[in-house]
Structure formats: structure tokens, C-alpha cells
Amino acid sequence: MKTGRGKAVFGNQVFSAALKTQPNRNLWKKELDMIHIEHLTKRYGDTVAVNDVSLDIEKGEVLGLLGPNGAGKTTTLRVLTGYLPPTDGTIRVGENDIRSDTLSIKGKIGYLPESAPLYQNMLVYDYLMDVAAIRGITPDRRMARVRELASICALENVMHKAIHELSKGYRQRVGLAHAMMSDPEILVLDEPTSGLDPNQIIEIREIIKEVGKEKTVIFSTHILSEAEATCDRIVIIHKGKIVADGATEELKQQASGRYTLSIKLTGTTEAVCKDVFRAVTGVFEVKTGAPEEGQVSLQLSCDAATDVRPSVYRIIRDKDWGLLEFHRESRSLETVFRELTKEN
Amino acid sequence: MTTKRIYPIFKREFGAYFVSPVAYIVISIFLILAGWFFFSTFFLYNQAELRNFFALLPLLFAFIIPAITMGLVADELNIGTYETLLTLPVSVSDVVVGKFLAALAFSAIMLAPTLIYAVSIAFLGDLDWGPVIGGFIGALFLAGAFAAIGIFASSLTKNQIIAFIIGTAICFVLTLIGKMLFFLPDSMLGFFQYISSDRHFQNIAKGVLDSRDFLYFISVMFLSLYLAALSMREKF
Numbered sequence: 001m002k003t004g005r006g007k008a009v010f011g012n013q014v015f016s017a018a019l020k021t022q023p024n025r026n027l028w029k030k031e032l033d034m035i036h037i038e039h040l041t042k043r044y045g046d047t048v049a050v051n052d053v054s055l056d057i058e059k060g061e062v063l064g065l066l067g068p069n070g071a072g073k074t075t076t077l078r079v080l081t082g083y084l085p086p087t088d089g090t091i092r093v094g095e096n097d098i099r100s101d102t103l104s105i106k107g108k109i110g111y112l113p114e115s116a117p118l119y120q121n122m123l124v125y126d127y128l129m130d131v132a133a134i135r136g137i138t139p140d141r142r143m144a145r146v147r148e149l150a151s152i153c154a155l156e157n158v159m160h161k162a163i164h165e166l167s168k169g170y171r172q173r174v175g176l177a178h179a180m181m182s183d184p185e186i187l188v189l190d191e192p193t194s195g196l197d198p199n200q201i202i203e204i205r206e207i208i209k210e211v212g213k214e215k216t217v218i219f220s221t222h223i224l225s226e227a228e229a230t231c232d233r234i235v236i237i238h239k240g241k242i243v244a245d246g247a248t249e250e251l252k253q254q255a256s257g258r259y260t261l262s263i264k265l266t267g268t269t270e271a272v273c274k275d276v277f278r279a280v281t282g283v284f285e286v287k288t289g290a291p292e293e294g295q296v297s298l299q300l301s302c303d304a305a306t307d308v309r310p311s312v313y314r315i316i317r318d319k320d321w322g323l324l325e326f327h328r329e330s331r332s333l334e335t336v337f338r339e340l341t342k343e344n
Numbered sequence: 345m346t347t348k349r350i351y352p353i354f355k356r357e358f359g360a361y362f363v364s365p366v367a368y369i370v371i372s373i374f375l376i377l378a379g380w381f382f383f384s385t386f387f388l389y390n391q392a393e394l395r396n397f398f399a400l401l402p403l404l405f406a407f408i409i410p411a412i413t414m415g416l417v418a419d420e421l422n423i424g425t426y427e428t429l430l431t432l433p434v435s436v437s438d439v440v441v442g443k444f445l446a447a448l449a450f451s452a453i454m455l456a457p458t459l460i461y462a463v464s465i466a467f468l469g470d471l472d473w474g475p476v477i478g479g480f481i482g483a484l485f486l487a488g489a490f491a492a493i494g495i496f497a498s499s500l501t502k503n504q505i506i507a508f509i510i511g512t513a514i515c516f517v518l519t520l521i522g523k524m525l526f527f528l529p530d531s532m533l534g535f536f537q538y539i540s541s542d543r544h545f546q547n548i549a550k551g552v553l554d555s556r557d558f559l560y561f562i563s564v565m566f567l568s569l570y571l572a573a574l575s576m577r578e579k580f
Contacts, residue, residue: 081431107433117424121363133352134432
């Protein structure tokens, strides 16, 4: 106990000595900031896949990368994992630069490529043992580590099977075990749940959540509800650029700063309603919905800063129209996503 | 490039040969062809020597070795395991050298049973061991050079068959060019004679150990592996 305490005090002294020579903020940042993507650009010939993307990813964050097909998600992940060299800009992980220290960055990252490409003829056990060897795990610890991963990823029953015999879900889990082999600081998963059935999706999600408690996890996905359920932070990429970045709730609010109020009325006409409601402060646009016999349905697009509901209701009451429906639509991530990634 | 990183790759590739039937088929074809062509004329010549076997070997290797190496890179590119492999903490050169050593080790195992020819012939007559030992050493160098060429061919494409054809074509040209010198202009004779792998191999197989012949094989290996690494880096 005593020696332990002595060491701790010594450690503090070193720390405070370092404080004197360096500004406090920098030290704190060094502790937390793990991945810096700086002005990253990647071109394939004339096609720009990733266009001047900058992003700081904190240690221990679970980051969801969203975007339509061909937005540059996979390319960004491939540059980060050292598979593709960047055309311009760079990525730094801690102190290492992807251009010069590719190997040491690869050592820190566990990566599961899209659709988990694995050697088809190998047995799961042999494959994982080989990955352990390449990852530099000493022979005496390999077996224990492979066992541990088999239980985390629920692979115990298929260890003796060839990979091509496995179902998609099991293959994905072998890929996940491959990625987590060296207990990496950063786990990068490219569409880990694509092509799985709902049960398997939930299982993989549970594993991601569990790992995300201690590690930095970056994963790309098409499924918005999945990002909503698992991520601390969501980044939406469109045409190689970041179009939104933030916590799920933030993202819903910040998106174009509008919300929709839908109303259904009787005893009036569309033309009258349009004129009346457009005059209300905070209403940008009035759209009419599908007309029904004697009813008018309206969608008011409103400024998020002002709540227009009291004034709209007052108008309806004063005019003595019949009110059938009146509700404010909370914007789902899906609407945000569609708005941000629409063509043009 | 360190042995620490190359060894696991070598081990995996070498092991992978024996989990698929391709390895056994290739070894069988090689041994059947070599045995048939050699022993069908052996008793006619009535000489206790392996010269005919070694004369035959470059042609056999020219299509057997590219068959061994055709899938090494092409298959990884095709299935996508190339991405899983290269995002492990290894460099392209580790991968190339690891795969090359695996192909070379496999070729050595394929060649090993033919040592029995030498032993059995030694019982029949007075065998001169010098050219035999030279021949087997030369065969290893030849296999190495062709394996490196095959890996280069494999790194050019996702398709194993195309890789095999490109590899075989290059190996055949290098083997046969020494026999085509007759058609070439005098001014270029020296050059084509030098790049002929057959001539260098036959020198070693005669038991003449000249450093120039070894240098030739080593340069072919280095050049081909270097080109393979270049082509693998340019895959993106």
C-alpha cells in the first residue's frame, strides 16, 4: 500500500511539473482528443469522394456516420484505418499521423469492413488464432484471448466450422471478433448490421453499446433508428462533405430551424386560410394537404424560435371555424436526414 | 518489414495451401508430368544422370508455379479480404514477402519427392552428385523467381485465371527466349541471352556455381516483388 501511495504522489509531481511548462488547456486536450480528421480530401481520378472534411472525435465517443449511398462514408473510414492514402489533408490519432505512422495507427484501430470479408476456407478458430498472431499477441495468451472473444461474440458453437459454412450473422460476429482482437482503443465498423435479421441487429447493437462504454466506436449505417439508439453523436455526410454534426437531440432541433404545425378545419376555404395564416409572425409557408369533403387540411412551416400555436388558435376561435386536428410534429431524424441529403 | 510481422502471414498462407484440394492437385500433376517425361526416355539413354530431368524442369515450372501463386493476391482482391488484411498492423511489403516465402516453401515441398529419383538412380549406376545438388539448388532459385513473377501477375488483377495466364506467359518467354536466339539480331543477342532464365538454370544444373547466375535469379525475385508491391499500393 505504502509504495503504491508513494508512486501516486510522484506521479502528481510529474504532472504538476508538466503543467508549469505547458498551458493547462493543451494538456487536457491531449488527454481527451483522440482522432483529428483535418481537411481530409480523397479523390479517385476526377471523382471527389471526400471533400475537405474536418472532424474531431473524442475518446470514448460512440459516433454514427450517416449518409446516402456514395456519400463518402466508407472512403472516410478506409482512410482512417490506413487502407487508402489521403489525397489531401491528414488524420491524426493521438500523436501519430496517418501519412507517416500508418503502422502504429493500424495497431490502435480494430476495423470491420463492410460485409465482413473473411477467408472462406479457414476454420473460425484458425482464423482468429492467425489474427491474434498478426496482432502481436504472444503465443501463451492467444488461446485465452480467442476464448474470451468467442464468448463476447457468442461464437463458441461455431469455432470448429469453416467460415463459408456460417450464416451472415455469424460471419459478421467473426468479423467483430477479428476487429476486437487486440482490445483496440478505437473500433471502426462499416455498416455492421447490414443484411442481418432484426434479432441479429439487436445482438450486434448490444455488443457495440457494451464496447462503447470504454472505447471509441465509429460506425457507419443506413438505419437511422439504429444511429439514434446507439450513438452519442451523429455526423451526416453528403457528397463528401459534413452536413450535420451533433448529438441526436441537437441535430433534430438545429436542422434548418423549423417545425411543422398541422391543422384540420371545417367551415372555411383553402384560399382564405392561406392568406390568414401567412400573416402570422413565425409562419414561413402554408401548404395544403389532400382535400376532403368540407374539410381543409394545412401544414404550417414555422420558425423554431417562436411558438405560433397560441396565435393560430386565437384566429381559429375568432373566425369560429370548426377545429378537427391541431398538432405540432416533432421532427424525426429521418426528416432531418432527408432534408440535408436531398439532391440539389 | 520485420520477421515478427512476416512470419504470421507466411504461416497463414502456407497453411491455406493445404486446406484446399488445389495444393494436392498441383503437386500430383507436377509429379506425374515430371515422372512421365523423365522416365519415358531415361532407360533409352541408359545414363545414370538427371540432366534430362533438369532440362525439363523450367518448362514444367513455367506453368506449375504460376498456378501456385495465381490466387495469392487476386483472390484477396476478389473476396475483399485484402482490406481486412491490410488494415491489420502490417505493411504491403510484409504481405508480399510473406506470400512469396509461402509459395517458395510450397514449391520446395512439391519438389522434395523428386529427390527420390536421384537416390534410386544412384543405386542403378555411378551418379555424379555435383550436378544433382547444383540442379536442386538451381531449381529452388528458379522456383523463387517464377513465384515472384506469379505474385506480380496475381497483383495485377482480381481474376485468378488472368493472373495465371499472365504469369505463365512471362515465365514461358523467360524460359524459351534462350532457344529463340537464332531469330534475333546479333546486336541484341547478349541481352536476350542474359535474361534467359533457362540458360542461368542450366549453368547451375551443370554444377557450375557462378555468382552471376544466382545474381540473375535474385534480381528477378527483387524486381518482381517490388513491382508487385507497387501494383498493390496503386490498387486504390
